[in-house]
Amino acid sequence: MTTIIFIAVLIAITYALSSTPQTKKKKKTASFGGRQKRWSSSARPALPVDKGQMLRCHNCGAFFPESRAIRSQVHDLELHFCSQNCKAHFKVQ
Numbered sequence: 001m002t003t004i005i006f007i008a009v010l011i012a013i014t015y016a017l018s019s020t021p022q023t024k025k026k027k028k029t030a031s032f033g034g035r036q037k038r039w040s041s042s043a044r045p046a047l048p049v050d051k052g053q054m055l056r057c058h059n060c061g062a063f064f065p066e067s068r069a070i071r072s073q074v075h076d077l078e079l080h081f082c083s084q085n086c087k088a089h090f091k092v093q
Contacts, residue, residue, distance in 0.1 A: 052067050053066045057080065057083075058079045059082075059089055060082065070086075074092055
């Protein structure tokens with residue numbers, strides 16, 4: 001009986017030691033006017049948003065900003081593609 005209790009205590013101690021965090025990750029900091037600001041992992045600075053018109057690729061159907069469009073003239077129509085690959089694989093019907 002004491003052997004079972006001893007093994008249970010060893011298992012509990014091993015589990016407690018293995019479940020504690022070994023190291024803490026440093027949070028990113030940025031300096032704004034001499035002050036330090038900490039960003040948590042969920043509150044990162046926002047990336048700039050492209051507010052241009054969205055177009056649809058005539059080959060694959062993906063939406064992309066107008067500023068990244070690859071244009072092509074086919075039968076007096078201006079077609080928009082998301083990449084050179086889509087433009088090359090587009091089949092005129």
